[in-house]
Amino acid sequence: MSKQAVKDAAKSMVKVLEKFPEERIKHVISFKDVQIERFQKISGAKMSTGAEAQKPSISDIKDIINRTSKPLGLSSKLLKEMQSSSPQEEFTEVSINEQIKALNNLMANKLKNYYDAGDKIYKPAGNPYYYQRLLDELEGKRKENIFTAFRTVVFGK
Amino acid sequence: MLHRNILRSCYRVNYTPLSTINQRSLFHSYAHLSAKENIEEKSPEDLVKHSHYKSNPFDATSNKPLQKKPKNDLLSLSQYESGSYQLPQWKNALGELVIKYFKLDMDRVRAGSIAGSYYYSLCRSPGLQYENEPLSEAAKFFYEDLKLPRTFSQWFQITILHEWILFTRMRAMPFKYGRNYQQKLVDRTFSDIEMRLFEEMNVTSSRISDQYLKDFNTQLRGAVFAYDEGLYTDDATLATAIWRNLFGGRKDIDMIYLEAVVRYVRSNIYVLSKISDREFATGNFKFVPPNETVEVLTPEHELELKQKVIEKYEAIDNKPDILPSERSNLSYKN
Numbered sequence: 037m038s039k040q041a042v043k044d045a046a047k048s049m050v051k052v053l054e055k056f057p058e059e060r061i062k063h064v065i066s067f068k069d070v071q072i073e074r075f076q077k078i079s080g081a082k083m084s085t086g087a088e089a090q091k092p093s094i095s096d097i098k099d100i101i102n103r104t105s106k107p108l109g110l111s112s113k114l115l116k117e118m119q120s121s122s123p124q125e126e127f128t129e130v131s132i133n134e135q136i137k138a139l140n141n142l143m144a145n146k147l148k149n150y151y152d153a154g155d156k157i158y159k160p161a162g163n164p165y166y167y168q169r170l171l172d173e174l175e176g177k178r179k180e181n182i183f184t185a186f187r188t189v190v191f192g193k
Numbered sequence: 194m195l196h197r198n199i200l201r202s203c204y205r206v207n208y209t210p211l212s213t214i215n216q217r218s219l220f221h222s223y224a225h226l227s228a229k230e231n232i233e234e235k236s237p238e239d240l241v242k243h244s245h246y247k248s249n250p251f252d253a254t255s256n257k258p259l260q261k262k263p264k265n266d267l268l269s270l271s272q273y274e275s276g277s278y279q280l281p282q283w284k285n286a287l288g289e290l291v292i293k294y295f296k297l298d299m300d301r302v303r304a305g306s307i308a309g310s311y312y313y314s315l316c317r318s319p320g321l322q323y324e325n326e327p328l329s330e331a332a333k334f335f336y337e338d339l340k341l342p343r344t345f346s347q348w349f350q351i352t353i354l355h356e357w358i359l360f361t362r363m364r365a366m367p368f369k370y371g372r373n374y375q376q377k378l379v380d381r382t383f384s385d386i387e388m389r390l391f392e393e394m395n396v397t398s399s400r401i402s403d404q405y406l407k408d409f410n411t412q413l414r415g416a417v418f419a420y421d422e423g424l425y426t427d428d429a430t431l432a433t434a435i436w437r438n439l440f441g442g443r444k445d446i447d448m449i450y451l452e453a454v455v456r457y458v459r460s461n462i463y464v465l466s467k468i469s470d471r472e473f474a475t476g477n478f479k480f481v482p483p484n485e486t487v488e489v490l491t492p493e494h495e496l497e498l499k500q501k502v503i504e505k506y507e508a509i510d511n512k513p514d515i516l517p518s519e520r521s522n523l524s525y526k527n
Contacts (some may be wrong), residue, residue: 043325048452056429057430064437065437067432067433067437070442070444071446073394074444078329097482098312100323106308114337124250124445125247125249125445126247127246129243131244131245131246131247134244134245134448134449135246135447135448136448138447138448138451141428142428142432142448142452142455143428143429145427145429146454147427147452147459148427148431150459150489151459151460151462151463151487151489152463153355153361153466156365156466156527157361157365157424157462158369158384158425159527160361160364161365161366161367161496162365162367162371163364164246164367165260166421167421167424168425170418170421170422170425171422171425171426173477175424187234192368192372193369
């Protein structure tokens, strides 16, 4: 009975995770994909092939390697060991419900709204368009060209 | 020598009741939060400790016995950075003369002692840990409560998370000063890492240490970029950035840990947003520890706090015998 309750809770967790926002650029590992896979295993559901279908192309891999280094400076042997190790964890219905609540809090932006840092931080006096430019670049709205990039390097903003 | 003097005064101010910005008494809750789940009443440590999730994360610690080396938990061996050092009177007077007659910009000069020394020591200490020695309170939160591996690389990740929190405030200073503060903080980080690699991690070749430094530099850039994206967009993005960097992307993550760290980050940035440029630039800040809760200021308390700060700095600026090293052009009203 309790096993079934854990499975049901894990299924709801997967549903919540599916609503988790997509990452704006590809990283070595995706939080959403890794966690959906983890909770699908617990729920006993058939593994979706979505993650496999979204396997990165060679150009994606090259791009990721150019952008990032090994996380935490770990050796590749240790990294492989970490990736292949299966998590040693125990779930109860209560603990999964806590996970769902925490994830919902994050997705509802509660902390950003509660600890509102205001324009002083989001439009910093020293560089008011810093975050907006970063986001525009990420969303592909406005790309830096060679001249604006040169200006950023020389003047710092 | 002047750096030491300024540093000492900022430490002193930091422990007086005037700098109570991060004390609970000044942070009273707003009643406007619609979702009443007592989200505002829990500290990050409380959140983590009340989690029912049980796990045994993969431990990346090598556990190899380290060759016993003299530990160096001091920021540096320089006497000017020691808390008990008193600068001789003649050196003090000479320094004041140099500042006065060469018209040195103290806001630029101060960056070395405040960002490069005091703020770096704040960022460095929460992650510090030594073999067979008890952990500090902040380190217990990171290594025991969040179950992070006790490695050098993990210490670096904890340090850059704190540095990035300070960067967000440094950007809000006038550009040339904020940039200088950021530069001093980063410079000091890498010189300290280099020193620790040789002295504590038994690295003997500069080629190997250079490789590590390059790797750490890449990590710093990646982390700052990801945290910035998270700060500006939403909590979910910030949580994934924390998961990738601080938690090394481990599968068996407790979402409550992520929520706790997001709370820790956002609450500290909130405190920073309420501090004036002058207070921040003179080192009147320390991180709110994970076992304390930051409550949002009511408009009345915010006004009261601003008034106190204005009175304090007006009194300093209007002193007839103000020392040249105490002068600053940074605003205390913002």
